[in-house]
Amino acid sequence: TKDSINPxxxxxxxxxxxxxxxxxxxxxxxxxxxxxxxxxxxxxxxxRMTVCVINDGLFVYAPVxxxxxxxxxxxxxxxxxGPIQTIVLPSVAVEHKVNAxxxxxxxxxxxxxxxxxxxxxxxNLPSSFLGLPSWTKILPDSSSNGVSNMWNGQLEHEVxxxxxxxxxxxxxxxFYHKASNTLLLCDTxxxxxxxxxSILVEEEEYxxxxxxxxxxxxxxxxxxxxxxxxxxxxxxxxLFNFFFPSSAKVDLGLKPLLKLDPSYxxxxxxxxxxxxxxxEKEIQTFDAYKQNGLPTIFPIVQIILSRGNSxxxxxxxxxxxxxxxxxxxxxxxxxxxxxxxxxxFEDVFSFINE
Numbered sequence: 001t002k003d004s005i006n007p008x009x010x011x012x013x014x015x016x017x018x019x020x021x022x023x024x025x026x027x028x029x030x031x032x033x034x035x036x037x038x039x040x041x042x043x044x045x046x047x048r049m050t051v052c053v054i055n056d057g058l059f060v061y062a063p064v065x066x067x068x069x070x071x072x073x074x075x076x077x078x079x080x081x082g083p084i085q086t087i088v089l090p091s092v093a094v095e096h097k098v099n100a101x102x103x104x105x106x107x108x109x110x111x112x113x114x115x116x117x118x119x120x121x122x123x124n125l126p127s128s129f130l131g132l133p134s135w136t137k138i139l140p141d142s143s144s145n146g147v148s149n150m151w152n153g154q155l156e157h158e159v160x161x162x163x164x165x166x167x168x169x170x171x172x173x174x175f176y177h178k179a180s181n182t183l184l185l186c187d188t189x190x191x192x193x194x195x196x197x198s199i200l201v202e203e204e205e206y207x208x209x210x211x212x213x214x215x216x217x218x219x220x221x222x223x224x225x226x227x228x229x230x231x232x233x234x235x236x237x238x239l240f241n242f243f244f245p246s247s248a249k250v251d252l253g254l255k256p257l258l259k260l261d262p263s264y265x266x267x268x269x270x271x272x273x274x275x276x277x278x279x280e281k282e283i284q285t286f287d288a289y290k291q292n293g294l295p296t297i298f299p300i301v302q303i304i305l306s307r308g309n310s311x312x313x314x315x316x317x318x319x320x321x322x323x324x325x326x327x328x329x330x331x332x333x334x335x336x337x338x339x340x341x342x343x344x345f346e347d348v349f350s351f352i353n354e
Contacts, residue, residue, distance in 0.1 A: 003069040012098040014040050021202055022070040027337050029053075031180050032077060033330060035199040036064045038095055041268065042209040043239045046197045047095060048332040050184050052177045054154045057082035060110075061175060061184045062096055062332045063089070063103035071106065083107075088139060089114040089132075090173035090186040096332070101131035113139040115159060117169040139173065144320070154178055156324060160188065160317040162310035170304045174317070176324040182337070183326040187301060189348060190334040193293040194286075196233035197335065208266050209236065218259045218270040234286045235276070241289060241299055247282040248274040295329065295338050295348050302351060311352040322346045 006020040020036045027033055030053035038047040049064040051074070058081055064070060078084065084107045089100040092115060104112040116138040143156045151157075156176040163169045175184040200206050207224065210232030214222045222228045238245040252273050260269035276282055289296065297305070305314045322342040329338040329345070 003072065004067050006065040006067050012094060014038055014095075016044070016206070019205075020065045020067050020070075021199065021206070022064065022067060022073060023199055023202055024073040024076075025198075027328070027330065028180050028182065031177065031182050031330070033336055034064055034070060034073065035197070036070075037199050037206060039209070039240075041239075042212045042266075043236050044200060044206065044209040045236070045240055045333055046199050048330070048336060050330050050332070051077060052155075052180070052182070052184075053077075053081045054085060054179075055152060057085040059155065059177075060084055060087040060103075061090060062186055063087060063100050065099050066103045066106045084110045086110060087112045088173065088175070090139075090171070090175075090184075090332075091115065092118050092169065092171050093187060096186065098131065101133055104133050104136075108133075108135070111135075111137065113137050115139055115161075115171040115173060117161060117171050142320070158317055158320045160314065162305060162307075162313050164304040164307050164310065170301075170310075174321045176321075176326055181325060181327045183321070183324065183329045183340075183345070185329055186332045187298070188305075188331075189295045189297060189329055189338070189345070190331050191293050191295050191338045192237055192290045192334045194230050194234065194290070196229055196236075200233070201229065212266040212268070213239070215266075215270075215272065216276065218256065218272040219261055219264055221265055234282065237289065238282070238286060242285075245282075245285055247278070247285045248276050250274045293335065295340055295344070297348060297351075305349070306352050314349060315352055318346055318349050 004019050004021045006018055016037050023035050025033050032051045034049040035046045037044050039045055047064060048062065050061045052059045058077060087104050087107065087110050089096060100114065112133060112135060114132060114136050139159060141159045143151060158174045160172045161169060172186045172188045196210055200210060210229045211222050211224060213235040214228040214232035238247065250273060256271060256273045260271055262269050264270035304310065322345055326342065329340050330336045
């Protein structure tokens with residue numbers, strides 16, 4: 001619908017382009033998530049904003065595109081709990097950064113914090129050139145450094161900063177919402193199961209992504225069944241996490257291009273630059289990654305967090321975060337919430353010591 005139009009989509013021209021459907025879900029008392037969609041080549045996954053109720057209004061973590069639909073849903077919470085008091089951009093990743101400035105400008109009376117290592121490539125431009133508003137404040141590294149009063153005792157936070165390579169840094173922020181025992185993370189931890197997220201089945205246009213990847217040949221039309229939706233989602237997860245998974249044979253040459261049909265129902269002309277080797281190997285790879293829905297870490301993020309001296313800094317951050325008595329995590333991608341204890345959270349990072 002017109003309420004889901006994102007007029008600034010060209011700033012990051014990825015799917016679903018100008019149309020950003022938003023769905024809101026209550027996780028527990030005082031915690032709500034707002035899911036939209038993001039992706040390329042039909043590798044579509046949820047991108048999420050989390051809103052927590054605080055004493056004097058609302059706290060917004062990782063803003064999404066402020067479409068009319070999104071703002072209408074958010075207004076329901078504002079009418080119930082009070083105005084947005086604080087907005088936090090917890091990441092330097094472009095898919096989060098691109099929405100933060102436009103969202104913050106919708107609520108100019110709210111405080112807006114961003115992690116401090118924002119950068120752009122190939123030229124490292126000031127924050128104002130990245131679309132962030134003039135009133136942006138740098139988020140302190142920790143609420144334990146004498147700044148806990150900024151959250152009036154309702155939240156705690158710890159910033160993770162590691163430098164994976166020249167000219168870039170990775171940042172994530174753990175926020176602990178005390179009233180609900182909920183831990184907010186952006187990109188560090190995720191979880192997935194065999195069922196596609198709700199946002200991917202919300203509209204017929206979005207379901208195309210699942211059916212597109214359920215194909216076994218370029219121009220195949222598959223039936224829209226639960227089984228095929230799960231098959232498509234399984235392959236999306238593998239492509240999203242591993243780019244070219246071992247269970248697929250990649251061909252980026254001319255051969256797949258010769259099979260294109262501009263009229264193909266699902267789009268992209270049916271382009272299929274890979275062949276899934278065997279369903280058995282594909283399922284084994286997916287099962288090994290999803291671990292029955294247990295929390296895990298994106299493979300590329302594992303590399304970032306363990307490279308060089310990054311492991312030491314990551315473990316320092318983990319040791320601080322595990323002190324909070326949270327019972328769930330809300331990541332800003334894939335499944336949410338994740339039921340987890342502080343000890344289980346620590347165990348997710350055991351790969352650093354291996």
